[in-house]
Amino acid sequence: MIWNEKIECATREEMSAIQSERLIKTVERVYHNVPSYRAKMQEKGLVPGDIKSVEDLSKLPFTEKTDLRDNYPFGMFTVPMSEIVRVHASSGTTGKPTVVGYTRNDLTMWSEVVTRTLCMAGVGQDDIVQIAYGYGLFTGGLGMHYGTENLGATVIPISGGNTQKQLQLMQDFGSSVIACTPSYALFLAEVMKENNIDPESLKLRVGIFGAEPWSENMRKEIEAKLKIKAIDIYGLSEVVGPGVSCECEEQAGMHINEDHFIPEIIHPETLEPMPPGEIGELVFTTVTKEGIPIIRYRTHDLTRLIYDKCKCGRTLVRMEKCMGRSDDMLIIRGVNVFPSQIESVLLEMSETEPHYLLIVEREGTLDVLKVMIEVQEQFFSDEIHKLEELKNKIKHNIQNTLGITVAVKLVEPKTIERTAGKSKRVIDNRKI
């Protein structure tokens, strides 16, 4: 079923007209209400009148995650707090999270786009949807929740974790849809096997997986082990949360809800727009959000856009599975990690520049982050217990800042390879 056929199957001309009209209003609104946007536009010599259609999008300045942080917490909201009915926040890069706010209209729009994505995934009113994304500041849980209710399907708001209970409810309530991270789906499959639960005995038929990158091989593995159709969903809190785009049952790219979120592909270095079909960095402009509209937000995700009509009948532009990042951000068990965060933790603990290397592995189904640190003079002690304490302190401090557990390994000086004097920071060994 196509939830909003008029939009989802619109011609390119119709879509451009909708986008243009909404873009003009959005630019007007941010220019007059958000000092940082106004300053950036003035810097480029732009006034709202210069943006006459979606064709003019590339004239506008970019927005980075740092802009949200610099205006922490509510500095980029375009409405007074009395109109904001909910906030969400994502993990921050230096302790401060990035905060987004939603008006009542924003929540209605968000529910609508999530409902569309559920329909794309083949979910209907008769389905029972087990939402195993975290509920709370993270957008995953509540975003999926209200979209599912809006569709009219049944929600099991179980949130993340508690695997035994997940399996029990899956059996007892007859969940037909599971929404979680793909790595958690694989973990569920493993625990099912340990508990002698035959996936064929369950009603489960669809999985909606997102919040971290995953490959076609992982899709095959999940589909084989859980006997379901595995659908990729994409979203980020700065744009709205889950529901920015999602695959349909054709599993041939994720349809972007482009009447609300206009995508562009830019060259990650020159920042110039790239021709359709080329791989580059994905950039989004929201054109209906009221709480915190966002102009040309650099996702740093690398992908390409497909403008052909899909076999499912939708004309909404599709984005391929993300093929990497244009920055050094890592996604570990759904948490965004920048090497610079770890560096600042290490810097706080010593006077001199630490030499470290991050190694990401997938052990079984879960991502493991290992931090190798060279034991320079400033760290070295003759006593084992002091070195063990140092290891634990590093582990503890990183955990406090990032919210994830890491393994710390102390290594000898100069063992970490240097390129042009600078250490190589990250080795990602995940075969995903």
Added chain:
Amino acid sequence: MIIKQVSVFLENKRGRLNEVTHILGDAGINISAFTIADTSDFGILRLVVSDPDKAKKILKQNQFSVQTTDVVLVKTTNEPGSLAKLLEVLNSEEIFIEYMYSFSKNDDAAINVIRPVDIQKCMNILQSRKDKLLFTDEL
């Protein structure tokens, strides 16, 4: 007597120990004793050598993390019960020991290397109890 012990940080990987010994050997530094304190992924090599300052310098030049630490050297007789006697003295005076190791240079004497928490207190006690211990200033 108090001597300088050389400590080296080592990762648990093949060939590292070999490298340290070669570097010292090539520099003409003699190793009187060494011991390794190990954990699951790293170890600390502790050495008593003929020239600790030179050893530190040369190992540093070879990119090792090196430190010298003051330790107490006590000579005991090489016979049953003499180590027990030494430890009894330290224990009765509440000297806490971070670590220690022993070696024997010739048949009639054993040399104990002790890293006490309070090195001065340990020295004072050993001086005052010289009668009970064979305590020497010679290595």
